[in-house]
Amino acid sequence: MSSRWADTAEDREHAQRLKAEKAARKAAKEEARRRREAAAAPPPTPPTKKRRTNPSSPSASSNSATTTSTTATSKPLRFPAPEIAACRHVDTYEPLNRIEEGSYGIVSRARDTETGEIVALKRLKLERETDGFPITSLREIRTLMAARRCEGVVGLREVVMGDSLKDVYIVMDFIPHDLKTLFDDMPEPFLLSETKTLLHQLLTAVSFLHSHWILHRDLKTSNLLLSHTGQLKIADFGLARFYGDPRPPLTQLVVTLWYRAPELLLGGTTYGPEIDLWSCGCIFAELMTREPLLQGKNEIDQVAQIFQLLGVPTEESWPGWRAMPNSKGLTYPKTQATVKNHLRTRFPLLTAKGVELLDGLLKMDPKQRWSAEEALSGRGKTFWMEEPRMKRREMLPTWPSKASGEKRRKRGSPGAPVRGDAPVLEGNLEVKGLFDGEEEEVAGAGFALRMGR
Amino acid sequence: MVSILSNPLATPSQLLANQTEADGVPSSLSKSLLWAGSTLIQSAGILLRLPQTTIATAIVLLQRFYLVRSLRSSPLLDSVHAAVFLSSKLTEHPVKPRSLINVTTYLQHCPSPSPISPVSDNEQALQDPDSYFVSEHEYYAQRTRMLDTEAEMLKAFGFQSWCALPYTLVLNYAQALDCLDESLVRRAIAYLNDALMAPSLVFLTHQPHMLAVAALYLAARSEGESGGGSAKLPEGWWEVFDVEREELGFLVAVFEGAAKFVEEQTGRWKRRGGKGVPWDLEALEEELQFHG
Ligand SMILES: Nc1ncnc2c1ncn2[C@@H]1O[C@H](COP(=O)(O)OP(=O)(O)O)[C@@H](O)[C@H]1O
Ligand SMILES: [Mg+2]
Numbered sequence A: 001m002s003s004r005w006a007d008t009a010e011d012r013e014h015a016q017r018l019k020a021e022k023a024a025r026k027a028a029k030e031e032a033r034r035r036r037e038a039a040a041a042p043p044p045t046p047p048t049k050k051r052r053t054n055p056s057s058p059s060a061s062s063n064s065a066t067t068t069s070t071t072a073t074s075k076p077l078r079f080p081a082p083e084i085a086a087c088r089h090v091d092t093y094e095p096l097n098r099i100e101e102g103s104y105g106i107v108s109r110a111r112d113t114e115t116g117e118i119v120a121l122k123r124l125k126l127e128r129e130t131d132g133f134p135i136t137s138l139r140e141i142r143t144l145m146a147a148r149r150c151e152g153v154v155g156l157r158e159v160v161m162g163d164s165l166k167d168v169y170i171v172m173d174f175i176p177h178d179l180k181t182l183f184d185d186m187p188e189p190f191l192l193s194e195t196k197t198l199l200h201q202l203l204t205a206v207s208f209l210h211s212h213w214i215l216h217r218d219l220k221t222s223n224l225l226l227s228h229t230g231q232l233k234i235a236d237f238g239l240a241r242f243y244g245d246p247r248p249p250l251t252q253l254v255v256t257l258w259y260r261a262p263e264l265l266l267g268g269t270t271y272g273p274e275i276d277l278w279s280c281g282c283i284f285a286e287l288m289t290r291e292p293l294l295q296g297k298n299e300i301d302q303v304a305q306i307f308q309l310l311g312v313p314t315e316e317s318w319p320g321w322r323a324m325p326n327s328k329g330l331t332y333p334k335t336q337a338t339v340k341n342h343l344r345t346r347f348p349l350l351t352a353k354g355v356e357l358l359d360g361l362l363k364m365d366p367k368q369r370w371s372a373e374e375a376l377s378g379r380g381k382t383f384w385m386e387e388p389r390m391k392r393r394e395m396l397p398t399w400p401s402k403a404s405g406e407k408r409r410k411r412g413s414p415g416a417p418v419r420g421d422a423p424v425l426e427g428n429l430e431v432k433g434l435f436d437g438e439e440e441e442v443a444g445a446g447f448a449l450r451m452g453r
Numbered sequence B: 001m002v003s004i005l006s007n008p009l010a011t012p013s014q015l016l017a018n019q020t021e022a023d024g025v026p027s028s029l030s031k032s033l034l035w036a037g038s039t040l041i042q043s044a045g046i047l048l049r050l051p052q053t054t055i056a057t058a059i060v061l062l063q064r065f066y067l068v069r070s071l072r073s074s075p076l077l078d079s080v081h082a083a084v085f086l087s088s089k090l091t092e093h094p095v096k097p098r099s100l101i102n103v104t105t106y107l108q109h110c111p112s113p114s115p116i117s118p119v120s121d122n123e124q125a126l127q128d129p130d131s132y133f134v135s136e137h138e139y140y141a142q143r144t145r146m147l148d149t150e151a152e153m154l155k156a157f158g159f160q161s162w163c164a165l166p167y168t169l170v171l172n173y174a175q176a177l178d179c180l181d182e183s184l185v186r187r188a189i190a191y192l193n194d195a196l197m198a199p200s201l202v203f204l205t206h207q208p209h210m211l212a213v214a215a216l217y218l219a220a221r222s223e224g225e226s227g228g229g230s231a232k233l234p235e236g237w238w239e240v241f242d243v244e245r246e247e248l249g250f251l252v253a254v255f256e257g258a259a260k261f262v263e264e265q266t267g268r269w270k271r272r273g274g275k276g277v278p279w280d281l282e283a284l285e286e287e288l289q290f291h292g
Helices: A002-040 A046-050 A135-146 A179-185 A192-211 A274-289 A299-310 A352-361 A372-377 A381-385 A439-444 B012-016 B027-047 B052-068 B076-090 B097-109 B120-127 B136-156 B167-176 B182-197 B208-225 B245-271 B281-291
Strands: A093-101 A105-112 A118-124 A156-161 A168-173 A224-226 A232-234
Touching (some): A135 A156, A135 A168, A135 B076, A179 A224, A179 A274, A192 A224, A192 A232, A192 A274, A192 A372, A192 A381, A274 A352, A352 A381, A372 A381, B012 B052, B027 B052, B027 B076, B027 B097, B027 B182, B027 B245, B027 B281, B052 B076, B052 B136, B052 B167, B052 B182, B076 B097, B076 B136, B097 B136, B167 B208, B182 B208, B208 B245
Antiparallel strands (some): A093 A105, A118 A168, A156 A168, A224 A232
16 A cells, blocks of 8 residues: 555656656757847847946936946846836937938937947827827837847837937937838839848748737838848837737727728728738738839728729638628629739739739738748748749848938828727728729739849 | 746846935835835726736836835825836726826725725724815826826836736746646735735846746745645756746745735834825925934
């Protein structure tokens, strides 16, 4: 009897040891991953490293730019943790030129007076805020901070303040181009090999964001920056936020109209990362033509244009789409022409695999839409393997940077949605008229695609 | 949710140079006030039906703030409001300023719902609903101060509002060790909640994984002592989770002391003849005179 008990105890101990070992292996793997990530991370930003809060001075601004000692005190920490340290003053940066006034902030180029480095400063618009520091700006800063380690995301350096508490700036690495402005300067659209380089980087960065539970919610060409070395960086996290599982109800008022996924246009509130992939599909097309793919004049026109290009959804192609809040009022003709997908004809020179990828990203049913992972290494994989191969980043052409200059061009595209009431597609809106006589135009409107390497 | 950021931590020099104490507030009073502020957050959070992550985040924000600011220049009540308001946005459970200020006013005046509520020796006055009525004028004054303090907080942290918490880690670790058991987890969470209130500010000095391990260690030990489902954990299991024996020893001592501290504090403000916690600067000055 007693020996039986001993056995059991021993067994149990053995089992526990095995479990602990398993846990140890798991933890070691996790640790190695964290190390890799930490190694891939850019070196700590100058301010966090150099700045040291002078403990005897309660004033935040007085201790900022002065002390630069690095008297690292020994701490039992394996990963460098940031210190709790006050904002520096925006005076640390010498303004050079304004880059762009967007919907939420004002971006300018500036020089770090301590290191001489060129940075981009984005001033947050807080004047009209009555509910304290806006939750959207908190999200912008937090998501950018969380994604700092991703090379496909613009590097956040720090947040600085001016004299007033309403004067807040995000300090980022300066990246000379955004794709939208670049299109205006390019005599020709990108080659397919170049398009691949950019799209692959975009999808890789999006995959990073989604694997860290970040939704960007405003992917479009003006929010994609391009470095001199051909590195694409996602910027403008002004609408980004963390999401969870189960999906919380979220505002529909996200994503600039032309890049907005159908489930958003039709009033869905429990959307997820798929909306970013729809935008990637639109961007893919735009990289090849320099023209935004779907340029609706308003929400209903945007829906009409989507249906025109991809066909009106059916119960098979998008089960349950009729139950979406905004699709109830839609009437549309059901002819051959309206259910046909025109991607092929619109991009006659794109390879079959390319069309398949584009179609995967532009699936109207979010459940069927490809994830970034799928597009990179799942069903999309062959596209990356086939000819023409991706160009190396450094081999992308270079252009003079408008952002470094004095003047910027005016934008001809709608801006990111501003906070307010979500639009409702009201009443019996006739989508039909929009198809009349346009069938020919769509079919014949294939944009030429320059092939080559 | 995968946390990809480490929490910003207090430096030893920041911990040594307590701003409030440098400003002439005795250490024990300073610690007690921070506890009172944290307790007000906890109680208000419960009344506002905020999740524990929102509450704990607010307490950590309050502690980070007073690491670099003095209670004598930044009034406790305004900081409590700002911490809850900010945390509610950070954790995506935004509260309305009106509800928040109503609730804290109620807790300050009505006897006994919270450890920091006044004692009821002045029953009549305290039970008078007028005493916790917030006039329009008073509301706007408090709201303005709250919003200013919120901006001050963000400035003081350099906008590093990241605040990973150990609560879900406790569950993950218990599961990994195959000792996921309701009473064990409940004990561990209770240890964490006490430690959150402790004056040694372990949430500012240690990353969440260490706190989770210490809580689990103590919970398993007291489970064992009370004879309940004593899951014997493998030797040195904490190393699997990247915690060294010395660190664990330190945290265990702090965690054990925390419960006692919390108990003492509750007595402290309950004893004082109905005057209660000095929430604003004026009351603090009065309290200092009484002390001095
Ligand atoms: N880090 C940066 N470096 C260079 N230019 C930038 C940077 N960030 C933004 N810009 C430029 O400023 C524009 C607006 O910035 P963005 O963050 O998108 O603000 P908004 O929310 O106002 O759209 C971008 O389209 C880009 O041209
Ligand atoms: Mg933008």
